[in-house]
Amino acid sequence: MTIRAKARVYKPKQPYVGLIHSGSNSLSQSSEPNFIAKLNIMFSLKDLGSAYYFLGIEISRNSSGLHLCQSKYTLDILRKFNMLDCAPVPTPMVTGRHFSKNEGEPMKDPTLYRQVIGSLQYLTNTRPDIAFAVNKLSQFLSQPTDLHFQGVKRILRYLKGSYQYGIVLKPYKAL
Structure with a gap:
C-alpha cells in the first residue's frame, strides 16, 4: 500500500x-x-x-510471557532424516570449525543436503542457537561435500538433545 x-x-x-x-x-x-x-x-x-499452535509453532503462556518452540517439527525432522536414535551433542557446531567449498568429496546427489538445510532454515525462527551453523552450511548448497553433510548431521544431533528449546517473549514494561 x-x-x-x-x-x-x-x-x-x-x-x-x-x-x-x-x-x-x-x-x-x-x-x-x-x-x-x-x-x-x-x-x-x-x-x-488464545492461540496455542500456529504455523508449526507451539505457544505456551505463563506469568513471565510466551514460550515459542517447534518441538514437534524438530522431532519430525529427526524422524524424516533417520536421526531419532542418534547420540546428542552439546553444541550445534564444533568450536573453531571452518568450512570451505574445496574440502571433502562432492556429494553425488545433493538433494538430501538441500532438504535438510531447508528444513533447518524454518526451524531457526524459534531456534536462534542454530542459526549461525545452519546459515554457514547453507553457503554450500550448490556443491556440498561429505564434510558439509557431517556438519549438518552434527546440527541434527544437537537438536536431538535440545528439541524442546525455544524462545521466550516477555511483555514490555514501561519505565
Whole structure:
C-alpha cells in the first residue's frame, strides 16, 4: 500500500492506528472499542480463544510471557532424516570449525543436503542457537561435500538433545 507524494515520489501509507495491536491478550481489548464488530461486518469471525499452535509453532503462556518452540517439527525432522536414535551433542557446531567449498568429496546427489538445510532454515525462527551453523552450511548448497553433510548431521544431533528449546517473549514494561 503506497500513496503518491509530491514530485512522483511514492511512500508507504501510514498504518491505521486502530489496527495496531496494543499488547493485550485479545483483540477485543484493543484501543478501538468496536474493532471486532467492524471486522465482523466485513468477514465472518469466530473467536477461537488464545492461540496455542500456529504455523508449526507451539505457544505456551505463563506469568513471565510466551514460550515459542517447534518441538514437534524438530522431532519430525529427526524422524524424516533417520536421526531419532542418534547420540546428542552439546553444541550445534564444533568450536573453531571452518568450512570451505574445496574440502571433502562432492556429494553425488545433493538433494538430501538441500532438504535438510531447508528444513533447518524454518526451524531457526524459534531456534536462534542454530542459526549461525545452519546459515554457514547453507553457503554450500550448490556443491556440498561429505564434510558439509557431517556438519549438518552434527546440527541434527544437537537438536536431538535440545528439541524442546525455544524462545521466550516477555511483555514490555514501561519505565
